[in-house]
Amino acid sequence: MASFAHDLTLPSSSMDAESLEVLARRAKTRDAQGYAAFEALFQYLNAPICDYLAYLLHNVELAHDLAQDTFFAAWQALPDTREELHVRAWFFRIATNKAYSYLRRQKILTILSVEGFTATLLGREAEPDILPGLSTPGPEDYVAEAELVAETLRRLSPKYRTCVLLQDQGGFSQREIAQILRISEKTVSAYVSRGRQQFLQVYKQLEREEGDQPGKSAKRSRKPRRMTGA
Amino acid sequence: MHEALRRHRWLLLGCFSKGDALPLVRSAASHEQMETMKNTYPFPCPEWADALAALHPDDLSAVQQMELEAHLATCPACSQVRAGYRAMASRIERLPSVRPLAELPEQFMREWAAYESIPTKPGPVPERAALERALHLVPARPRPATQVAREEGAAAPVMTLVAPPEEDSKDPDDARLRLADREKPALAEAYVGLSQLAGREVTGLAGLPERLPKAMAVLPPLFSFARPARDTASWQTLVACFVIVPLLLVIMPLSVLQRLGDTASGSTLDAYIQPLSFAQKCTGLLGLPEVAMTLDNSRDDQPLDWHISILDTDPSGSLPWAKASEMSGMVPAGARSTFTLIPLGVLCEIMQGAPAPIEYHIIFYSQGQRTTITDRVTPP
Numbered sequence: 215m216a217s218f219a220h221d222l223t224l225p226s227s228s229m230d231a232e233s234l235e236v237l238a239r240r241a242k243t244r245d246a247q248g249y250a251a252f253e254a255l256f257q258y259l260n261a262p263i264c265d266y267l268a269y270l271l272h273n274v275e276l277a278h279d280l281a282q283d284t285f286f287a288a289w290q291a292l293p294d295t296r297e298e299l300h301v302r303a304w305f306f307r308i309a310t311n312k313a314y315s316y317l318r319r320q321k322i323l324t325i326l327s328v329e330g331f332t333a334t335l336l337g338r339e340a341e342p343d344i345l346p347g348l349s350t351p352g353p354e355d356y357v358a359e360a361e362l363v364a365e366t367l368r369r370l371s372p373k374y375r376t377c378v379l380l381q382d383q384g385g386f387s388q389r390e391i392a393q394i395l396r397i398s399e400k401t402v403s404a405y406v407s408r409g410r411q412q413f414l415q416v417y418k419q420l421e422r423e424e425g426d427q428p429g430k431s432a433k434r435s436r437k438p439r440r441m442t443g444a
Numbered sequence: 445m446h447e448a449l450r451r452h453r454w455l456l457l458g459c460f461s462k463g464d465a466l467p468l469v470r471s472a473a474s475h476e477q478m479e480t481m482k483n484t485y486p487f488p489c490p491e492w493a494d495a496l497a498a499l500h501p502d503d504l505s506a507v508q509q510m511e512l513e514a515h516l517a518t519c520p521a522c523s524q525v526r527a528g529y530r531a532m533a534s535r536i537e538r539l540p541s542v543r544p545l546a547e548l549p550e551q552f553m554r555e556w557a558a559y560e561s562i563p564t565k566p567g568p569v570p571e572r573a574a575l576e577r578a579l580h581l582v583p584a585r586p587r588p589a590t591q592v593a594r595e596e597g598a599a600a601p602v603m604t605l606v607a608p609p610e611e612d613s614k615d616p617d618d619a620r621l622r623l624a625d626r627e628k629p630a631l632a633e634a635y636v637g638l639s640q641l642a643g644r645e646v647t648g649l650a651g652l653p654e655r656l657p658k659a660m661a662v663l664p665p666l667f668s669f670a671r672p673a674r675d676t677a678s679w680q681t682l683v684a685c686f687v688i689v690p691l692l693l694v695i696m697p698l699s700v701l702q703r704l705g706d707t708a709s710g711s712t713l714d715a716y717i718q719p720l721s722f723a724q725k726c727t728g729l730l731g732l733p734e735v736a737m738t739l740d741n742s743r744d745d746q747p748l749d750w751h752i753s754i755l756d757t758d759p760s761g762s763l764p765w766a767k768a769s770e771m772s773g774m775v776p777a778g779a780r781s782t783f784t785l786i787p788l789g790v791l792c793e794i795m796q797g798a799p800a801p802i803e804y805h806i807i808f809y810s811q812g813q814r815t816t817i818t819d820r821v822t823p824p
Contacts, residue, residue, distance in 0.1 A: 246809075249556050253548060261544040268542040278545060286549040363535045382536035387502035407497035410529045411488075417532065 234301035242293050256285055263309050270313050270379055272368045280312040306384055307394040317372055366417045374409030377402055486521040496526045499533050557755045717808050720817055726792035726824040735785040741775040748775040750810040758794045765804040798823035
């Protein structure tokens with residue numbers, strides 16, 4: 215969509231932090247330029263935030279809902295932010311908070327439900343069936359691998375999953391992740407380390423399970439799944 | 445001995461790759477754990493575990509990086525783990541993107557639409573004392589007078605009454621200060637005068653009840669950049685308040701006021717797009733005819749970037765009331781262009797039974813300005 219604010223630089227995939235800061239400052243004014251600046255921020259951050267939430271929550275529809283909430287919350291909170299804002303990290307923090315709020319609510323609902331209560335007694339985490347499955351055109355192997363990676367992520371503990379995704383998908387350093395999650399850098403380091411260890415183990419285990427299925431090769435046994443709403 | 449080894453099994457395991465696990469360690473861990481370990485990557489040396497997982501270039505200092513490299517050169521297990529981490533990180537990075545949001549959040553769009561419609565919404569009438577207090581507040585976001593005129597549209601006639609033309613000043617801050625210091629009290633008085641008029645039966649001022657709320661609504665935003673007011677009102681203020689503003693409201697229909705507002709910002713919006721308003725009538729349940737919109741930039745020496753937004757929906761609220769052949773574009777300097785507005789095919793069908801005509805809008809943006817185009821549709 216062409217921006218009507220012709221003097222705004224349209225976002226590019228390699229937009230630097232300074233440009234994002236300029237856009238954020240303009241968006242604070244809440245006039246026509248401000249709306250246009252926020253639209254530019256949205257265009258730049260829309261895809262990364264949706265990707266992050268989708269793989270964090272394993273649900274595309276939910277990711278869209280929370281991404282909507284994220285952008286609106288950001289719009290509302292923007293005027294109160296300080297001048298030197300790390301814009302990208304700030305948006306990811308809001309998205310993470312939205313996701314954690316959802317997971318907390320979901321956990322309460324799960325415990326309140328009979329099935330969830332039983333699962334809790336049995337020591338299992340009764341996650342709702344919020345699917346993976348990727349609607350991704352491309353070579354079969356690539357899709358199968360992506361599904362395996364998504365499934366592996368789903369099985370990680372949320373705190374590990376968050377840290378690993380923020381680092382590998384979001385491209386944040388551990389220091390930035392610590393700022394986003396408001397925890398110490400040391401804790402992030404530990405979470406990333408354990409998350410990676412867990413990831414490798416689960417990934418290998420899933421690969422082995424699929425390879426063990428009689429009469430099927432590992433690749434062929436991976437049935438195509440579709441991520442809801444993708 | 446056995447207990448000590450069991451407690452330090454992670455350390456012992458650290459630098460042994462698969463197949464090298466010690467029998468004593470095997471006995472300490474469960475069979476299932478061992479099976480898992482045998483089939484997965486080796487455990488890294490505990491003291492290096494966190495550093496191995498730090499893959500971002502900024503995670504480790506140069507010294508730490510060198511130390512890690514030195515260790516990796518001597519430890520196959522850690523090297524293998526590190527390579528595994530890198531491979532996994534690469535796979536996560538290459539995960540396919542999901543479909544992004546189609547547009548900004550609905551609440552945001554509503555807020556934006558509300559912002560655009562500020563001039564048409566009557567605002568609350570503050571008490572005179574509150575107004576005076578407001579005039580002494582230092583503004584949070586001062587705006588240049590030119591910008592205010594452009595954004596507030598219909599407020600500009602009042603500004604033209606009390607503010608000198610701005611063409612002679614190239615400095616927006618200067619214009620703002622002149623307006624703030626000299627004209628704000630007059631504007632405030634004009635506002636108070638209008639609010640007093642609003643509560644009275646005024647004879648001979650046809651159409652005032654309809655026009656007054658609009659003028660009242662657009663004035664308060666002007667106070668947002670007010671500076672301390674003078675204590676006494678001048679005779680010009682009283683004239684502006686009780687004579688000129690009411691007369692202006694009577695003489696000029698609002699469409700003219702809108703144009704004056706545009707003139708104050710140095711351009712005339714209706715030179716860009718026509719028609720600004722039109723009416724259509726449903727005949728039966730057939731679709732409404734398309735409307736050709738003309739973008740005229742023939743009198744300007746700058747290219748005209750434009751963009752439209754269609755926020756109104758059909759009465760059921762599910763579909764945009766119209767679409768356009770183009771939603772944005774650029775008209776070269778000295779040229780004209782057209783696009784077609786295509787009303788929703790089932791609009792008349794959905795409007796069937798509506799008691800009165802409905803006004804639908806599209807918002808046209810250009811050069812930081814916006815104008816509303818109205819289609820008044822009479823139901824079948």
